[in-house]
Amino acid sequence: MTTISSASTAFSGDDPRNRLFGPVPDVAGERGYGEDHPPRVGFFTDTSVCIGCKACEVACKEWNTLPMDDAEGNRAQLGLTGASYDNTGMLGANSWRHVAFVEQSRAVDLPMPTVGAPGSAGGQRPLADPPVVHPGVPASSTTAEQSAPQQTTSGDREIRWLMSSDVCKHCTHAACLDVCPTGSLFRTEFGSVVVQEDICNGCGYCVPACPYGVIDQRQDDGRVFKCTLCYDRLTDGLQPACASACPTESIQFGDLDELRARADARLAALQEKGVEGARLYGHDEDDGVGGAGAFFLLLDEPEVYGLPPDPVVTTRDLPSMWRHVAAGAALVVGVVASAFAGRRR
């Protein structure tokens, strides 16, 4: 294996195209891993089947021995947020999986209410028709085959729950990695992005650089922490802890190419069943981060789940920034020089 650089290949001249932006077919190879590196892996998180059990959060906390904190990242604090069942609050240094809970309602046009005979449906909890999957397949066989299991009606309202397990996106163009001045953040042979905790000096640059607000500094420690895509488990041939713990296969781990194909199929199936708002998030290689290693099937706009609708890796504009920085510096030199040049003592 050749030397692995934590520096971006940008400006090094190795790869003239898509150094800071755009699709990168072999993200590990681009960083200097040899031909024999494993294929890029990632997550496809299908939120349409997530039941909000938080098994992934717990599994991640246990496997990585993450400390306790409240929804604002305060260590050793208990806190209730009042935000549905979500007391984790956000991804952070101590929560590398975060299950979002969104309760939604909308008015539905129902036929005029009829006064039913006693014993009819009146007064009972109204149940939606169980989702029809394929003709002949019982709807409840697996959640993965259902289209909208978390939706029902209540009076004149339709209500639904959106649940989504968020995680580091392991971006193709990872801003956190690009801006890290110590080389603590690096690209693994699996294409994931990992912090080397023995090198991080807690400069905090990666924290506001991430367009998804994933990585954060741990209080009382000073260094930053985030999902490692279970680098330790991957090197031992195991699945990430969160994916193994997920009971509904909402979190699917695997080779990214395969996951992308699977996601396309799942989206097509949902759309065929008329599920409104289903869309893939982060799987497009032409998006602002060159495609995410962890992507999602969402049922509403990304910002409803706390995700940015159109994230762009900040280093895309770095060449322009450096040009303006150079121009500004030249201006200072010019002004100072001319202030002296124009006069005699």
Added chain:
Amino acid sequence: MTAAEGVPGAAWRRADGPPAQDRERRRRSGGRPPRPGESVVGEAEFTSYYGRPVIKPPVWKTPDVPLYLFLGGAAGTSALLGTMAELTGRPALARAAHLTAGGGALTSVGFLIHDLGRPARFLNMLRVFKPTSPLSVGSWVLAPFSALTTATAGAHLLGRFPRLRLLTGLGAAALGGPMTTYTAALLADTAVPSWHEAHRELPFAFAGSAMAAGGGIAVACSPAEEAGPARQVAVTGALVELAAMHRIEHGHGLVSEPYRTGRAGRLLRAARACTVTGTALTLAAGRRRVPALLGGALLAAGSAVTRFGVFDAGLASARDPKYTVEPQRARAAERDAAAAGAPS
């Protein structure tokens, strides 16, 4: 992102009770009507996850980081001034400027180290050189710069080694320009909306601010008969700073708003008052000592407060999800519209 299928949102609204809805309503009615030309796309549809920020606000501390920005800039200009003064036979100005540069650079490094989560690992900054990281580039500028300016200042204090002093002074001056502006890339190369969007103007704002500060301090600390060039640098810098900050405060629609409102707005208004008064005093002072001193001090203060204001505006724009979501929504909508308009 794949285009949304069906009706976007499909009339779903968050149903977690009146408190959230009231919060949302208050937030909306509190906003001012949009200015002409300002993007309003997505305003009606704006929604967030319980009002939480989308990105993580910087964990950098105040006053460490704003002072690090200010002192680095002032030191950069001072190193240039000092060496030019040395070369053109202005010993008092050279001494004052080089002492400022040395002191400013060292304190700036001190604040940078103090801000680290693991200060003992500061030297890891010099473990790699990464052009994609403004902090890496900055560390490689700051480290030799502070060594050279400290040596130059030391030689001034000792009153010895004139040859060496000239050499270290020349080295420091070569790094002085980059010292004044790399911090602009440091702030702009983040996902913080109000910093990133201003990435073309911030280097000029910081360049002007650094000249106003370095020039102002030199004017205040050196005799009037030698301070002429410093006066010119200070006034030019102040004008550049005012012009660039004006563009930052007004040129970027929604993400310019944090520069005008709240604490950042108050700080930046105070900074402008300092800079304008300082400029006027410096111009009017002539050879009178007291107004020159006051004018120089005001210019430096204006520069410092500008850094605090810019820093604060960035934090404010990171904390409110609307500054992240709405411009991105508008951008996506524009792209979709362009794609729909293009013949397929």
